[in-house]
Amino acid sequence: MGRKRKSREEQTEATPASSSKQPKTNEGEEASSQSQSNQPRNNFEPYPASKVYRLIEPGPVLLVSTGSLADSTHNLMTIGFHMVMQHESPPLIGISLGPWDASFATLKKQRECVLAVPSVEMAGVVVDIGNCSADDDEVAEAGGKWQRFGLEALPAAKVKAPLVGGGDIIANIECVIEDTKMVSKYSMWVLKPVKAWINPNKKPGEGGKMFHHRGDGTFVVDGEILDLKDRMVKWQEYQD
Ligand SMILES: Cc1cc2nc3c(=O)[nH]c(=O)nc-3n(C[C@H](O)[C@H](O)[C@H](O)COP(=O)(O)O)c2cc1C
Structure with missing residues (x-):
């Protein structure tokens, strides 16, 4: 969830041009072309480009554990913006994690983290x-977010940041940073999973339901599974 402010153009993008003043000739042409570009196209009406993330918001919502369990500097945050970038050789995941998060500096320094996949029962937390x-006084006074929310920190195998424990966590993925080229421009970190853990009682589709942020504080919960494996004739190497 990038917190960049909307530009003025984006804010007005889907609003038909209107003005109480008499427009000058050029302005009139612009206004007319603007209103033309906002005309519905059959069953489609304009939608602000600045909000398209709500249409294609990826999921599931993840927790990012950073810092070190050994020296009790571990922290935890939530992300909704991430993507699979590569299946294998090596597997890669892109996450958007910005400098407005205290976790940013820790990730930059430590170059590793854990991505935990929570199930819907944990959505509120x-x-x-x-x-x-972690920078908030009341969080620091509570002894950090792990203590504040009563979360269990388990030692990871390959990174210093802890796994998130508990029966409502579907999986934990230990990651190291593969590439930081897009961080300064897009807050986009390319991570390489180096070890993963699954909760056998909460496998997705077998009891574990992930939830997906729609970008506006509403969420979609995993639902019906559509099995089209037989039609995936070109991509059988990605089926078990
Ligand atoms: C549903 C949800 C999704 C979020 N998605 C992101 C995200 O994709 N990237 C990001 O940097 N922050 C995201 N945030 C905000 C961070 O979780 C938030 O800034 C948090 O306070 C950071 O914690 P920290 O300062 O202790 O690191 C999200 C928050 C919520 C509630």
């Missing part, structure tokens, strides 16, 4: 984790 910062 996951939102609360993303609505406070």
Whole structure:
């Protein structure tokens, strides 16, 4: 969830041009072409480009654990913006994690983290984790977010940041940073998973339901599974 402010153009993008003043000739042409570009196209009406993330918001919502369990500097935050970038050789995941997060500096320094996949039963807590910062006084006074939310930190195998424990966590993915080229421009970190853990009682589709942020504080929960494996004739190497 990047917190960049909307530009003025984006804010007005889907609003038909209107003005109480008599427009000058050029302005009139612009206004007319603007209103033309906002005319519905059959069953489609304009939608602000600045909000398209709500249409294609990826999921599931994840927790990012950073810092070190050994020296009790571990922290936790919530993300909704991420993507699979490569299946293998090596597997790669892109996450958007910005400098407005205290976790940013830790990730930059430590170059590793854990991505935990929470199930829907934890949705409220996951939102609360993303609505406070390790830098907040009340979080620090509570002894950090792990203590504040009563979360269990388990030692990871290959990174210093802890796994998130508990029966409502579907999986934990230990990651190291593969590439930081897009961080200064897009807050986009390319991570390489080096070890993963699954909760056998909460496998996706077998009891574990992930939830997906729609970008505006509403969420979609995993639902019906559509099995089209037989039609995926070109991509069978990606089926078990
Ligand atoms: C549902 C939800 C999704 C979020 N998605 C992101 C995200 O994709 N990237 C990001 O940098 N922050 C995201 N945030 C905000 C961070 O979780 C928030 O800034 C948090 O306070 C950071 O914690 P920290 O300062 O202790 O690192 C999200 C928050 C919520 C509640």
